[in-house]
Amino acid sequence: QKEVEQDPGPLSVPEGAIVSLNCTYSNSAFQYFMWYRQYSRKGPELLMYTYSSGNKEDGRFTAQVDKSSKYISLFIRDSQPSDSATYLCAMTFTGGGNKLTFGTGTQLKVEL
């Protein structure tokens, strides 16, 4: 079993839809949770950064962390074609040497 599980997709939605992306993990030591967006042939770009459980909102993006269920989510409201990319979840913990453990990424396509 992988430490971080993420559905690879592809996920296709119409423009304006609400997108829900999720990751589950097995290591209860993880404390810091991140979502990255990666366009084709580019490096990942940090979207959201959350510490421990709770919600965090930034514009059209909302990140949720449920440590009791070992489950994290990223919601994208009013999705746009420019949101089409691969979304990677990543996580780490204090004392983990700052090493990030990544999910495999979910490929999202927002269609006109």
Next chain:
Amino acid sequence: GAVVSQHPSRVICKSGTSVKIECRSLDFQATTMFWYRQFPKQSLMLMATSNEGSKATYEQGVEKDKFLINHASLTLSTLTVTSAHPEDSSFYICSARDNPRGYNEQFFGPGTRLTVL
């Protein structure tokens, strides 16, 4: 925001040659840089952690003599793929940690696509 650059963005080389990839933090000092490899439709796999002024720490299964890492300054780390072979063809991405902005945030470079013929 924190910007990380990589050079070159793409390189094609013959089997048996060595290739050097540079990673630079442009607007901050990075005491720690990380090197990842990403195969098509797969996630990023950490290869090594590079600390300025000290030897890199390699992940299990990564050959340190094949992937030479040098972190000579607070803004530059290099990865040299020695005696490259076709199976080394991949997307290599570096990231840098910016301490003042957050304990665990890493900022990624745009990646270098290596093709070994």
